[in-house]
Amino acid sequence: MLLAVLSAVVLGVNSLVIRRTVKNGEPIALAIVDHVVGAIVFASIVLLAAGPIVWPTQPIAYAVMVFGGIAWALGANYVFRSFKANEVSLNAPLTKTSLVWTLLLGVLWLNESAGAWKIIGTVLIMLGALALSFDKKLLGKLKEIGVRDALLAAFFLGIAYVFDKKGLEYFDFNLYVLSSFLIPLALFLLFVKKPIGKTRALLKNAGKSALLVAFLDMVWYALMMLALKTGESSQVSPILQLSLIVSVVGGVIVFGEKKDLMQKIIGSAAVLLGAILVVS
Numbered sequence: 001m002l003l004a005v006l007s008a009v010v011l012g013v014n015s016l017v018i019r020r021t022v023k024n025g026e027p028i029a030l031a032i033v034d035h036v037v038g039a040i041v042f043a044s045i046v047l048l049a050a051g052p053i054v055w056p057t058q059p060i061a062y063a064v065m066v067f068g069g070i071a072w073a074l075g076a077n078y079v080f081r082s083f084k085a086n087e088v089s090l091n092a093p094l095t096k097t098s099l100v101w102t103l104l105l106g107v108l109w110l111n112e113s114a115g116a117w118k119i120i121g122t123v124l125i126m127l128g129a130l131a132l133s134f135d136k137k138l139l140g141k142l143k144e145i146g147v148r149d150a151l152l153a154a155f156f157l158g159i160a161y162v163f164d165k166k167g168l169e170y171f172d173f174n175l176y177v178l179s180s181f182l183i184p185l186a187l188f189l190l191f192v193k194k195p196i197g198k199t200r201a202l203l204k205n206a207g208k209s210a211l212l213v214a215f216l217d218m219v220w221y222a223l224m225m226l227a228l229k230t231g232e233s234s235q236v237s238p239i240l241q242l243s244l245i246v247s248v249v250g251g252v253i254v255f256g257e258k259k260d261l262m263q264k265i266i267g268s269a270a271v272l273l274g275a276i277l278v279v280s
Contacts, residue, residue, distance in 0.1 A: 011243040099122060
């Protein structure tokens with residue numbers, strides 16, 4: 001589970017870089033840069049690898065690849081949009097509700113285990129996330145578009161994690177990761193209005209930080225995929241919630257998000273305890 005922990009740390013740090021970057025450009029442009037860099041790197045790895053590329057013969061394998069790519073495209077779109085609208089210390093806990101969908105699909109589709117500790121740990125993680133996002137009343141911030149974007153991002157990302165786990169049963173690791181960058185990129189270029197112009201504007205205003213986001217995103221994703229290859233998605237995904245600690249603390253220190261600080265500390269502690277119970 002060390003790979004999952006490392007992935008969580010990198011993901012948490014990247015959330016801070018994303019927040020700073022999207023202030024200076026279109027969120028969808030950052031998604032495009034992110035996927036272009038990832039596609040180039042993993043295409044190089046696949047092409048330089050020794051031996052021929054082995055393609056699955058089962059049609060279901062390609063359905064998993066395509067639907068996983070679509071889920072990643074929608075998740076990336078909404079998550080970058082939500083980081084532009086929300087503080088990191090609010091956005092991070094909201095996106096952690098992806099765990100609900102990962103756990104549910106992991107049990108129903110992949111026949112993964114759902115023991116008592118995993119369920120208790122998952123409940124603690126969700127309670128921590130709810131505590132962090134509480135504002136006068138439960139889910140009181142749903143009226144804000146940034147909050148809705150974060151919840152939609154969580155929904156699609158939770159689904160994407162499970163598709164990734166299933167996809168690794170059919171495809172070589174690097175080939176499947178490449179598809180996870182290429183398919184969303186193709187969708188962005190096809191359906192986003194003036195994608196090239198928006199991307200150029202972002203690179204002009206925040207080129208270095210945009211490339212850093214792409215690099216960190218590639219690192220955490222690769223670490224997560226390796227963790228999924230060796231463990232259950234409904235176990236790996238809760239560990240990734242540790243990124244919440246990095247995001248909340250980083251939001252307080254880097255961006256001065258000190259409103260409701262005790263609430264953030266309590267909520268983050270619940271998430272940490274939940275993650276420990278899940279892997280115990």
